[in-house]
Amino acid sequence: MADIAGPPRRRGLRISRGWLPYVLSLPALLACIGILIPFFTAVAYSLQRYRLSQPWAHKWNWGENYLNFMSDPSFWNTLRVSMTYAFLTVGLELLLGLGIALLLQKRTRFNNFVSIMLLMPLMTAPALASLMWKLMTNPGFGILSYFAALIGLEDFRWASSPQTAMLTVVLVDMWVYTPFIMILLLAGLRSLPQQPFEAAALDGVPRLFVFWRITLPMLTPFLLTAVLFRVIESIQQFDIIYAMTQGGPGDKLTVFQVEAYLNFFQSTNVGRSAALLMILWVITYILSTIFIKQWLKLRERQRGET
Amino acid sequence: MDTQSTLEKVLRGIAITAVILFFMFPIFWIFLMSFQTNETILRVPPSIVFEPTLTNYKALITGRLESTAGALEIEFMSNLFNSAYLSTMAVIVGLILGVPAAYAFGRLKFRGSEDIAFTLLSFRFAPPLLVLLPLTIYFQQIGLANTYFGLIWVYQLIVLPLILWIVRGYFEDIPADIEYAYRIAGHGFWATFRKIALPLAMPGIAAAGLLAFIFAWNNFIFALVLASADKQPVTVGALAFVTASGIQYGQIAAGIVLSILPTLALALYAQRYLVEGLSLGAVKG
Numbered sequence: 001m002a003d004i005a006g007p008p009r010r011r012g013l014r015i016s017r018g019w020l021p022y023v024l025s026l027p028a029l030l031a032c033i034g035i036l037i038p039f040f041t042a043v044a045y046s047l048q049r050y051r052l053s054q055p056w057a058h059k060w061n062w063g064e065n066y067l068n069f070m071s072d073p074s075f076w077n078t079l080r081v082s083m084t085y086a087f088l089t090v091g092l093e094l095l096l097g098l099g100i101a102l103l104l105q106k107r108t109r110f111n112n113f114v115s116i117m118l119l120m121p122l123m124t125a126p127a128l129a130s131l132m133w134k135l136m137t138n139p140g141f142g143i144l145s146y147f148a149a150l151i152g153l154e155d156f157r158w159a160s161s162p163q164t165a166m167l168t169v170v171l172v173d174m175w176v177y178t179p180f181i182m183i184l185l186l187a188g189l190r191s192l193p194q195q196p197f198e199a200a201a202l203d204g205v206p207r208l209f210v211f212w213r214i215t216l217p218m219l220t221p222f223l224l225t226a227v228l229f230r231v232i233e234s235i236q237q238f239d240i241i242y243a244m245t246q247g248g249p250g251d252k253l254t255v256f257q258v259e260a261y262l263n264f265f266q267s268t269n270v271g272r273s274a275a276l277l278m279i280l281w282v283i284t285y286i287l288s289t290i291f292i293k294q295w296l297k298l299r300e301r302q303r304g305e306t
Numbered sequence: 307m308d309t310q311s312t313l314e315k316v317l318r319g320i321a322i323t324a325v326i327l328f329f330m331f332p333i334f335w336i337f338l339m340s341f342q343t344n345e346t347i348l349r350v351p352p353s354i355v356f357e358p359t360l361t362n363y364k365a366l367i368t369g370r371l372e373s374t375a376g377a378l379e380i381e382f383m384s385n386l387f388n389s390a391y392l393s394t395m396a397v398i399v400g401l402i403l404g405v406p407a408a409y410a411f412g413r414l415k416f417r418g419s420e421d422i423a424f425t426l427l428s429f430r431f432a433p434p435l436l437v438l439l440p441l442t443i444y445f446q447q448i449g450l451a452n453t454y455f456g457l458i459w460v461y462q463l464i465v466l467p468l469i470l471w472i473v474r475g476y477f478e479d480i481p482a483d484i485e486y487a488y489r490i491a492g493h494g495f496w497a498t499f500r501k502i503a504l505p506l507a508m509p510g511i512a513a514a515g516l517l518a519f520i521f522a523w524n525n526f527i528f529a530l531v532l533a534s535a536d537k538q539p540v541t542v543g544a545l546a547f548v549t550a551s552g553i554q555y556g557q558i559a560a561g562i563v564l565s566i567l568p569t570l571a572l573a574l575y576a577q578r579y580l581v582e583g584l585s586l587g588a589v590k591g
Contacts (some may be wrong), residue, residue, distance in 0.1 A: 031399075039440075
């Protein structure tokens with residue numbers, strides 16, 4: 001590249017070629033340092049006994065916050081609730097998203113129109129989506145409560161009942177994020193080479209067989225990318241759950257970020273809150289490392305084809 | 307593959323109808339609710355036949371909410387303004403910071419560029435509260451607590467990775483030869499960047515900007531933690547509004563409609579870029 005830099009020199013300030021990329025990316029990096037410093041602060045907090053209500057007792061206790069988790073049932077509850085939430089939402093969204101993508105696979109005007117309409121939930125702020133569903137599941141006038149009563153579920157309490165709170169937030173999550181998986185898989189399906197399908201059709205291969213042996217394997221990179229992306233986001237879900245029940249009823253929905261938020265602002269236990277978030281960070285870091293590799297592979301492939 | 311039996315067509319029709327119902331009904335229903343008074347909302351059984359009224363929107367826009375307990379001042383319009391201001395500024399700052407960096411990462415490829423680009427990308431996946439909680443304490447100390455500036459800075463956490471990775475892909479797609487030719491003709495680096503690279507990457511920059519705007523607008527957690535009432539965007543404001551207005555369901559619905567309308571409109575406008583943006587530039591729609 002250096003040999004291109006030769007031509008006539010122009011007047012004015014010149015930044016040498018070697019420094020140029022650094023100069024260009026420096027502002028973005030500086031903005032991010034403001035984000036990196038608090039990250040390290042959080043690491044430090046997680047190793048301290050730190051309660052906002054007892055500033056005098058603020059001291060290092062090293063791993064104690066983490067050790068306490070071992071015998072802390074509410075920590076295991078948080079872990080279990082977060083995992084359940086991530087597993088249920090991503091699993092159901094994957095099945096539904098794949099199903100819809102297959103339904104809309106053909107490039108017809110109608111299918112394109114539907115796929116664009118389906119993007120609307122995804123573009124709705126998750127916190128506001130929760131409010132919408134809250135209005136629809138209101139015991140007094142909610143249309144969904146009414147429907148539930150119609151099919152014989154009298155006094156169905158949706159998010160306010162410990163039995164159905166998880167179901168309700170999972171439903172909202174599905175409403176918002178299924179279109180994400182659908183739209184990625186649809187793009188994937190439509191970008192697959194046609195020859196294998198044409199050959200299979202000529203040979204009269206059963207459609208179910210085509211799906212399992214040709215469509216699914218070829219779609220795998222898209223599936224993996226979409227699923228990993230969603231798992232990383234889902235295990236950190238805050239907006240939907242906080243806007244719907246603030247973690248309740250009881251501790252039914254205290255996923256990592258909700259629990260950390262409540263620890264910080266309600267019980268002002270900064271140390272425990274930071275330790276919780278560190279554990280969540282480790283989980284998402286591992287997942288995102290796998291994800292980024294997968295994502296890069298897909299990116300290279302897609303770019304290579306165009 | 308065109309050998310569809312009648313049965314299959316019917317099943318497909320039912321499935322698509324069910325899908326459309328599930329995803330469209332909530333928006334449709336809240337939209338209807340926003341034109342109703344409490345009286346018609348509370349009817350049993352619910353019905354889609356009612357006398358539409360604009361009182362809910364009027365109450366929100368004038369900022370006065372009349373209820374049985376008396377009049378209540380509401381800040382909803384200022385929340386709407388905050389959303390617009392914060393998202394617009396976050397995108398402008400994000401573009402100013404992100405586009406040159408994207409060019410550096412995409413075209414110039416320097417030592418460590420991949421590592422830095424990935425570090426920036428990994429911010430996208432870290433739990434936001436991890437950074438936000440210490441920031442509340444820092445922001446108090448350095449006077450950034452509850453300022454637009456502080457919020458716009460934090461918004462870069464979601465805006466920058468998006469802009470960086472989408473725009474980078476566009477810069478990579480421009481044949482380097484065009485730029486070289488222009489430079490050999492005697493033009494400097496900045497001129498080349500401005501006259502050649504930027505215009506050619508403009509679709510990508512526009513797409514990234516629109517998407518970043520949508521994500522910034524829809525963000526909830528940053529402002530929940532860092533902003534007080536007068537700086538809150540609609541996402542946080544609407545939640546407070548629900549608590550404050552109590553049983554004024556029509557107004558809540560109208561507030562939700564006003565809050566989601568801008569992003570839905572933008573999404574429809576930018577729909578051909580959505581796939582690419584949502585996959586951070588990995589998949590082209």
